[in-house]
Amino acid sequence: MQRFAKLLDQLILTLSRNSKIRLLTDYFKTVPDPERGWAVAAITRDLEIKSFKPGMLRQMAEQHLDPVLYGLSYDFVGDMAETVSLIWPTTHGTNYLPTLSDVVETLDQATRAETPQIVEGWLNALDPTGRWALIKLITGGLRIGVAARTVKIALAAYGEKPVQEIEELWHGLEAPYTELFAWLDHKAEKPINAARAPFRPVMLAHPVEEKDKERIDPSHHMVEWKWDGIRVQAVREQGVARLYSRTGDDISGAFADVVESLEIDASFDGELLVYDPDKPPFAVRSFGDLQQRLNRKTVSKKMRQTHPAFIRVYDLLWLEGEDLRSLPFSTRRKRLEKLFEAHDFARMDLSPLVDFDDWESLAQKRAAPPLDAIEGVMIKKSDAVYVPGRPKGEWWKWKREPFIIDAVMLYAQRGHGKRSSFYSDYTFGCWRDVDGKRELVPVGKAYSGFTDEELKKLDKFVRNNTLNRFGPVREVRHEPDHGVVLEIAFEGLNKSTRHKSGVAMRFPRINRLRWDKPPSEADELATLEAML
Numbered sequence: 001m002q003r004f005a006k007l008l009d010q011l012i013l014t015l016s017r018n019s020k021i022r023l024l025t026d027y028f029k030t031v032p033d034p035e036r037g038w039a040v041a042a043i044t045r046d047l048e049i050k051s052f053k054p055g056m057l058r059q060m061a062e063q064h065l066d067p068v069l070y071g072l073s074y075d076f077v078g079d080m081a082e083t084v085s086l087i088w089p090t091t092h093g094t095n096y097l098p099t100l101s102d103v104v105e106t107l108d109q110a111t112r113a114e115t116p117q118i119v120e121g122w123l124n125a126l127d128p129t130g131r132w133a134l135i136k137l138i139t140g141g142l143r144i145g146v147a148a149r150t151v152k153i154a155l156a157a158y159g160e161k162p163v164q165e166i167e168e169l170w171h172g173l174e175a176p177y178t179e180l181f182a183w184l185d186h187k188a189e190k191p192i193n194a195a196r197a198p199f200r201p202v203m204l205a206h207p208v209e210e211k212d213k214e215r216i217d218p219s220h221h222m223v224e225w226k227w228d229g230i231r232v233q234a235v236r237e238q239g240v241a242r243l244y245s246r247t248g249d250d251i252s253g254a255f256a257d258v259v260e261s262l263e264i265d266a267s268f269d270g271e272l273l274v275y276d277p278d279k280p281p282f283a284v285r286s287f288g289d290l291q292q293r294l295n296r297k298t299v300s301k302k303m304r305q306t307h308p309a310f311i312r313v314y315d316l317l318w319l320e321g322e323d324l325r326s327l328p329f330s331t332r333r334k335r336l337e338k339l340f341e342a343h344d345f346a347r348m349d350l351s352p353l354v355d356f357d358d359w360e361s362l363a364q365k366r367a368a369p370p371l372d373a374i375e376g377v378m379i380k381k382s383d384a385v386y387v388p389g390r391p392k393g394e395w396w397k398w399k400r401e402p403f404i405i406d407a408v409m410l411y412a413q414r415g416h417g418k419r420s421s422f423y424s425d426y427t428f429g430c431w432r433d434v435d436g437k438r439e440l441v442p443v444g445k446a447y448s449g450f451t452d453e454e455l456k457k458l459d460k461f462v463r464n465n466t467l468n469r470f471g472p473v474r475e476v477r478h479e480p481d482h483g484v485v486l487e488i489a490f491e492g493l494n495k496s497t498r499h500k501s502g503v504a505m506r507f508p509r510i511n512r513l514r515w516d517k518p519p520s521e522a523d524e525l526a527t528l529e530a531m532l
Contacts, residue, residue: 001126003031004039004100005133011043011144020146024154028181037176038104040155042137044148047175051107051115052138057084060116060123064089078472081141084123085131091124098122101176103134149247159184164201164388167248171195196240199233199248200267200317200325201388205378205395213359216379216396222330223356225369226376226397227312228287228492229273230294234311234348235318236262243272254296257304258311261347266339269315269386270351273373274307282310282349284373287506288494313340314351314378317386325386332386366398375491376400402489404511405430405527408440408519409484412462413473415447422455423462423474426510428486430501432525440478441525443501446488449510458484458513480520487511493531503528 007027014020028036041047061070061084074083098106103122110118119138123131136142149163152170156163161184172195173180182188208216231246241262243252252259255272274290276283289307293299316336317325324332340350354377356362366377376399384394407428415424425447429440450458461484465477477483489511496504503525 001098001100001103001122001134002130003027004035004042004137005126005130007039008133008136008142008144009129011146017150020150021154021157024146024151025158028155028158028184033178033181034176035099035101037178037181038100040151040177041175042100042142043144043146044151045140045142046148047104047137048140049104049107049138051110051112052119053112054080054139054141056112056116056119057081057135057139060084060120064120075471081132081135081139085128085135088123088128088131097125097130100137103137107138147247148249152248155180155184159186165190167201167388168198169193169195170248171198171242171250197235197237197242197267199235199242199244199250201248202231202233202246202269203386203388203395204246204390205380205397206390206392208379208396208398212396215393218356218358220382221356222333222380222382223354223362224314224351224378224380225354225374226378226399227271227273227284227351228373228375229271229284229290229312231269232272232311233267233269233317234258234262234313235267237265251294253298254293255309256299258309258347261345263345264339264343265320266316267318268311268313268348269317270311270313270348272309272311274309277305277308282312284312284371286373286494287492288496288504291494308347310347310349312351313348315386328383328385329380330382362398366400369400399491402491402511403493403531405488405490405523406485406514406517406521407443407488408478408522409458409462409476409486410440410442410478411473412458412476419455422459424455424459426458426486428488429478430523430525430528438480440519441501442499443503443525443528444488444490444505444508446486446508446510449489450513454513478519481518483519485514485517485519485522487514493528495532501525501528503532 007023010023011020014023027039031039038047057080065084065087069087070083073087074080077083077086106118107115122134126134152166153163156166169180169191172193173191179188179191183190233244235242235244241252241259242250243255243259245251258272272290274285274293276285290309293303293307293309313336316332316339319335324335336350354365362377376397379396379398381394407430409426410429411427412423413425415422425445427442427445429442431438432441462474462476466474467477468475487510488508490505490508492506494504494506496502
């Protein structure tokens with residue numbers, strides 16, 4: 001467990017993806033089976049400890065920790081796992097340190113009644129870093145800034161294999177992945193893909209820059225709208241149907257209505273959207289409506305009725321046993337069009353093509369699309385084959401310019417990893433009139449878009465202008481003539497009943513710092529409401 005805890009600690013403090021990959025490959029080289037396999041499952045979040053629930057940790061804290069010390073510590077730290085791991089009383093003479101395999105395999109066999117006592121013994125034996133890793137592991141809160149695909153890239157680097165081979169095998173493998181590691185160690189043949197309806201690694205696009213326009217010939221490219229949903233892959237094979245995210249996560253449970261509608265053996269690439277059931281077929285609704293169905297294992301019958309999902313399809317990768325990825329995009333598109341002519345799909349439609357004569361006409365369409373659910377255009381080379389990753393010069397995305405507002409910093413919170421000692425996460429607000437009085441109301445939160453030097457200035461301002469402390473959060477001075485104005489860029493706006501302001505931003509980030517501007521000149525909430 002100590003080796004796993006050390007790995008997690010290093011990964012959290014490492015920002016570079018390549019450095020994280022090196023840490024993972026070094027771990028795979030030095031840690032034996034099944035330990036390294038359980039680590040992979042834990043980091044990719046494919047591991048679930050069913051016998052331990054977060055409520056058990058609260059009960060253990062109440063029984064073993066001083067309530068005043070726990071309350072003050074939790075108020076400052078703001079994270080239960082970190083608090084408990086730091087102030088758990090050390091028990092001298094406890095020599096046995098559990099391995100990661102011990103933890104996973106023991107809790108897999110334990111009852112819920114037995115689990116608290118087992119975990120208590122491990123907490124007594126481990127140091128604070130080990131306790132933190134143990135708690136995060138067994139409560140399902142292991143978020144360390146490492147994507148599942150990063151782990152797969154590290155596995156590929158370790159075994160000197162193409163990452164797409166691992167991605168296509170992934171859903172047919174089971175933790176602790178001993179077959180996979182035997183192949184990567186060159187001790188066994190490649191595992192047979194046991195998964196029907198497998199994921200096929202996706203092809204991605206590059207953003208269009210001014211210098212790229214000279215290289216993109218309209219006569220050799222095809223253009224589609226870029227829809228404001230999430231990229232998915234819908235696959236059906238021999239009676240098994242699955243829906244994958246662009247990173248290969250199986251999200252079938254949250255969109256069973258879409259999965260159940262797949263009626264032919266094929267692999268479709270497209271955009272997952274939500275439509276209005278009371279309007280013409282597939283009238284696209286906002287990303288906020290789709291977001292209500294994301295990150296759920298199951299969705300209620302009512303939600304499926306009020307927020308029905310569908311796929312706007314733009315590519316065909318595999319059809320009834322034939323792999324089409326090596327064909328040109330124009331050929332795959334024709335096959336897709338014929339398929340839609342022959343079938344009336346209940347939860348899929350075909351993404352329309354957009355006329356593209358020159359950059360001027362395309363720029364006009366990009367700036368004023370026919371629907372709010374469009375966030376730009378996709379430009380695809382007609383003869384481009386479908387390859388994993390982001391090949392240069394094949395697919396391009398040209399998004400609309402972001403929305404811009406000026407807002408005032410209201411609250412600040414410490415960051416994570418390298419930024420853990422800086423106040424780098426900022427809640428910002430806009431003005432509104434309430435009974436003739438002007439006040440600031442929170443409208444969003446941002447933690448990116450500034451340089452290290454700007455971060456130091458912001459951190460200093462927060463520390464010198466703190467009004468109140470709420471655990472790890474500080475309220476920052478914000479008056480009409482004193483405060484920090486942040487120019488915020490964001491991709492879209494949705495109505496929200498969960499936020500006091502009534503709006504929710506999509507992908508907000510700090511565009512620049514307006515030290516020159518007094519808070520009184522920041523935007524009104526009415527400006528955002530008008531955008532809706």
